[in-house]
Amino acid sequence: MNPSNCLDFEKPIAELEAMLEELRHLRDDQALNIGDEIVRLEAKSKALTDAIFASLTPWQISQIARHPLRPYALDYIERLFADFQELHGDRAFADDRAIIGGPARLDGRPVMVIGHQKGRDTKEKIYRNFGMPRPEGYRKALRLMKLAERFRLPVFTFIDTPGAYPGIGAEERGQSEAIARNLFEMSRLRTPVICTVIGEGGSGGALAIGVGDRVLMLQYSTYSVISPEGCAAILWKNADQAPAAAEAMGLTADRLLKLHLIDGVVPEPPGGAHRDRDQMADTLRALLLEQLRQLDNLGTEDLLEQRYRRLMAHGVFKEATPAPPAQSSWQSSVVALLGKETLLGKDKDKDKDS
Amino acid sequence: MSWYEKLVPARIRTDGRNKHQMPEGLWSKCEECGAVLYGAELERNLRVCPKCGHHMPLGARQRLQGFLDEADRVEIGDDIEPTDFLKFKDGKKYKDRLLQAQKASNEKDALIAMRGLLKGMPVVAVAFEFQFMAGSMGSVVGERFVRAAQVALHEHIPFICFSASGGARMQEALVSLMQMAKTSAALARLAEHGVPYLSVLTHPTTGGVSASLAMLGDINIAEPRALIGFAGPRVIEQTVREKLPEGFQRSEFLLEHGAIDLIVDRRELRDRLAVLLAMLTGRAARVDPAPAD
Numbered sequence: 081m082n083p084s085n086c087l088d089f090e091k092p093i094a095e096l097e098a099m100l101e102e103l104r105h106l107r108d109d110q111a112l113n114i115g116d117e118i119v120r121l122e123a124k125s126k127a128l129t130d131a132i133f134a135s136l137t138p139w140q141i142s143q144i145a146r147h148p149l150r151p152y153a154l155d156y157i158e159r160l161f162a163d164f165q166e167l168h169g170d171r172a173f174a175d176d177r178a179i180i181g182g183p184a185r186l187d188g189r190p191v192m193v194i195g196h197q198k199g200r201d202t203k204e205k206i207y208r209n210f211g212m213p214r215p216e217g218y219r220k221a222l223r224l225m226k227l228a229e230r231f232r233l234p235v236f237t238f239i240d241t242p243g244a245y246p247g248i249g250a251e252e253r254g255q256s257e258a259i260a261r262n263l264f265e266m267s268r269l270r271t272p273v274i275c276t277v278i279g280e281g282g283s284g285g286a287l288a289i290g291v292g293d294r295v296l297m298l299q300y301s302t303y304s305v306i307s308p309e310g311c312a313a314i315l316w317k318n319a320d321q322a323p324a325a326a327e328a329m330g331l332t333a334d335r336l337l338k339l340h341l342i343d344g345v346v347p348e349p350p351g352g353a354h355r356d357r358d359q360m361a362d363t364l365r366a367l368l369l370e371q372l373r374q375l376d377n378l379g380t381e382d383l384l385e386q387r388y389r390r391l392m393a394h395g396v397f398k399e400a401t402p403a404p405p406a407q408s409s410w411q412s413s414v415v416a417l418l419g420k421e422t423l424l425g426k427d428k429d430k431d432k433d434s
Numbered sequence: 435m436s437w438y439e440k441l442v443p444a445r446i447r448t449d450g451r452n453k454h455q456m457p458e459g460l461w462s463k464c465e466e467c468g469a470v471l472y473g474a475e476l477e478r479n480l481r482v483c484p485k486c487g488h489h490m491p492l493g494a495r496q497r498l499q500g501f502l503d504e505a506d507r508v509e510i511g512d513d514i515e516p517t518d519f520l521k522f523k524d525g526k527k528y529k530d531r532l533l534q535a536q537k538a539s540n541e542k543d544a545l546i547a548m549r550g551l552l553k554g555m556p557v558v559a560v561a562f563e564f565q566f567m568a569g570s571m572g573s574v575v576g577e578r579f580v581r582a583a584q585v586a587l588h589e590h591i592p593f594i595c596f597s598a599s600g601g602a603r604m605q606e607a608l609v610s611l612m613q614m615a616k617t618s619a620a621l622a623r624l625a626e627h628g629v630p631y632l633s634v635l636t637h638p639t640t641g642g643v644s645a646s647l648a649m650l651g652d653i654n655i656a657e658p659r660a661l662i663g664f665a666g667p668r669v670i671e672q673t674v675r676e677k678l679p680e681g682f683q684r685s686e687f688l689l690e691h692g693a694i695d696l697i698v699d700r701r702e703l704r705d706r707l708a709v710l711l712a713m714l715t716g717r718a719a720r721v722d723p724a725p726a727d
Contacts, residue, residue, distance in 0.1 A: 244645075246665030246673045251683060254693045255664040259645040260618060267619035268626065283602075283611060284645045284664070291615045305602045305611040305642070315524035315604060328522050329607040341608050391619040392580060394612035395573035396519040 087143050089132055093351065096125040129351045136300070139323035141332050142308055144300040145279045146242075149354035151361075152211075153180060153195030153238040156278060159361035160368070161186055161193055167227075169220060173253060176217030178209045178241070179289070181224045183233060187369055192228035194221050194289055195238030198279070211280075212245035215258035218288050222262050225269055234272040234372055237289040242307060244285030259288040266291035267391060268384060272375040274368060276346070277301045277333075278353075293387050294371045295341075297333035298364075299348040303341075304331035341394065344371075464488055480700050489637060489657050489700055493539075494546040494563035497596055501559060501704055502550035510547040510558070510585055511578035520607055528605035531567065539565040543574035544599070547582035552594075553708045554720035558586040561596040562643070569599035571643050572606040576613030579647065583620040583631075592630045592711045597648040601641020614646035621650050630714040632707060635662050635685070635694065653710060654694040655703075656685035662694075 086094045100121050103114055136144070144150070157164050161184035168175040181194035196213065199205035221237075228235045244255055266273060266289075273292030281290070281303030297303060306314075311329060312321035330336070333345040346367055349356040375383060460473050466488035476483075480500055481490040492500075499507070522528040536542060544566035549558050560582050562569040579595070586593035602610040624631050633651025635644070637660035645664050648654075656662060663683035671678055681687050688694045698706050712718060 244664060246670045248670060248674060248676075248678065248682070251663050251665065251670065252691050254649075254691070256644040256662075257649040257693055259664070260614075260647070260649040263615050263618035263646055264622045264625075264650055267615065268622045284614060284642055287611055287614060288645075291619075303608055305607055306604055311604055317525075325524070328520070328524065329604070330520060331608065336608055339609065341612060388619055388623070391612075391616050394609060394616050395577050396517060396606075396609060397573045397577055398515050398517050400513040400515055 085148050087140070087147065089136075089140055090351075093125060093129050093132065096121060096128060100125060126350065129355075133351060137323065138302075138326040138330070138332050138335075139308065141300050142280075142302050142322075142326050144352050145302045147352065147354050148200075150279050151353050151357045152200075153197050153240060153278065155357060156238060156361055156364065157184065157193055157195070159358065160365050161191070162188075164193060167220075167224060170216040170223060172216070172219065174214075174216045176209075176214050176220060177207055178211050178213040178245070179217035179221050181221060183228075186236070186365075186372075190231075190233050192224055192233045192235045193238070194224055194235065195278075196241040196286075196289070198240060209245060211241045212243060213241065213285060213288075214245050214247070214250045215253045215255050218244075218258040218262050221289050222258075222265055225266065225273075229269050229271045232271055234274065234375070235269070235292070236368065237273070237275045237292065239275060239277040239281050239286045239290050239303075240279035240301075241282045241285045242280055243282035244288065259284050262288040263291055267387065270380050270384065272372060272383060273387075274371050274375070276364065276368070277303050277342075281331075282307060291391070293375055293383060293390070294343045296344045296346055296367065296371070297336065297342050298346045298353060298360075299333055300352050301333060302326075302331040303333075303336055304329050339396075465490070482700050487658065487699065489659065491564055491598070491637070492700070493565065494541070494544075494561035494596070494598075497561045498546060498548050498550075498559055501561075501594075501596075501707075502548060502552060502557070503554065505551065507548050507550040510549055511574075511581045512542070512547075514574050514577055514581075515542050516572060516574045518605070519609075520605070522605040522607070524605075531605065535566045539563055541566055543572070543578070544569045544603075545571075545575040545578045547578045549582075549585055549589075552592075552704065552711065555708065555711060555715070555717050556589065556591045557594055557711070558582050558589075558591060559594040559596070562598045564598040564600075564638075567603060569597075569643070570601060570603035570610070571599060571613045571617075572603035572610045573613065575603075576610075576616045579613075579617045580620045583617075583624055586629055586631075587624055587627055590627070590629055592632065592715060593624060594632045594634065594707065595647060595651075596634045596636055597639045597643050598636045599639055599641070599643035599648075601643055611642065614642050617647040618650060621647060625652070630711060632710065634698075634703065634707075636660050638662070640664065640666055649693070651695075652714070653696070655696045655698050655707075656688060656694045657700055657703075658685055658697055660685045662688055 103118050164184035165182045167182040180197045184193045196211045197208050198211035199208040225235055274294045275290045275292040277297040279301050283305055308322040308326035309319045311325040313319045336342045337345055346364055349359045353360040463470055464483040467486035469485040481492045516532055518529040541563050544563045545560055547560040583593055631652050633648050633654050635648050635656040639648050639662045661683055667678055685697050689697055
């Protein structure tokens, strides 16, 4: 870990690691017996990492989610999939490089992969527009999803964006409509959709490729309606209150899992995904395959019905006079019409504030 | 004191300071053209300035009452109430913000839903109450919207939404974002079953509401000069660091760029929507009797 590329709270670990690196170098050079010292320091570094990462604040997790060394979509695609063929363009206006996608093989099986892509250095960041898509990016994503639907390829999306790009051209070309259309179409796409938040899940720009049968989050990724800075600027009238906003919004994987907004948390290696990309990719691959196997067991109609009910279950409210279905004719009619428990059924109850 | 004022007996003289005080609500001033308007007349005109046509904010309940026939209006989902499930607190508790908004608007949350008749045609209509926390979409808005859509689906009658919203409700954090997916999925069901959905975008419709239910109409209609967009103008200005073009993100701008189908004056909405829906549903709309005044 290069100390110039690390976060404040990672510094003690980075310093230890730098020392270790020097010692290892020394051992190669000379016949000194410093093996014991290395082992001792390695244990210390691990203990320190565990201690720091055991009690991260939501704000610290937000920083890891945007860590300069955090693996991006292409880093995972390279490790998880074979034969990735990147396809370009929305067929109408342009190719948006903030979203990448194309068919690939997962464990030999053809699938469709779509993800936000950020850049590593300044030049690449600009090339990728900091991972902030314009309407053509979302429309490309939708085009690829429709392609996947037609050829029965399961869709895997990887979410990592500060948000949809707030620019003049983006508005002129219908940023709102592009996002809305994706939500609409993804809710009824006739193929399994598995979404994973790998870094920053920034608001509507993230959700626009985030509606699916399963939504997973990496342990130190975030997913929120607005960035902590944005929330602080509006509600606290002060962007410096971002740590407080991060705390209040509960944008971390464990809190969102408790709210039933996501289906699973993918554990990261000690110190975060950037400390061991290969191990991270292995864990993720195993979980994605497991989720896909579960969805494979469902017929398309059941898949869609489950997805619909999953979406309808989002929301926490109280009902002043909870009416049993018999008292409300349209409620029971809806149940009869759809043949199953719908939004009014059991799924709802568990989220209800009593 | 002028010669005229000296002539006027003291008891009918008014103090200069109080000269402009008028009973609340009797008169109001158009913020666009400055015309002084008689309150009752303005209300009759659906809060559109009769002088310049400026569309002033219209409350959700008033909007639905003006839009639907007087007979057979039934509210949907009015028993659903918001709750501060995250114990969200910024400068103020969300719980207190809710209470304050409820008191100020006399509504439980920012969306009102009704089943009723539009010139005799059964429809379901929902409207955002901008006075309630800037019409922001949280769990209750999402749930009421979906329940209203379900009624339209079950009865196979048109669904109409009047949006006016700043977007997702931050105090409900990610749950509010998910309302975008929830409402859009409900609309996808309507589309699959051939139930028409008309979206009327009013001033202002931005953020998560614009990027979900508001832009998904089979027909998207906007009131004149409404601000409609994904990102707010200030955010865009700060990001791109250039001055925004004249009329940027206004209805007319959206029409020019192909994002909406029509711009319709509020006073004509009832007629125009009835004509459109009659064609989409194959039902006949009743002809309204001429206004009594």
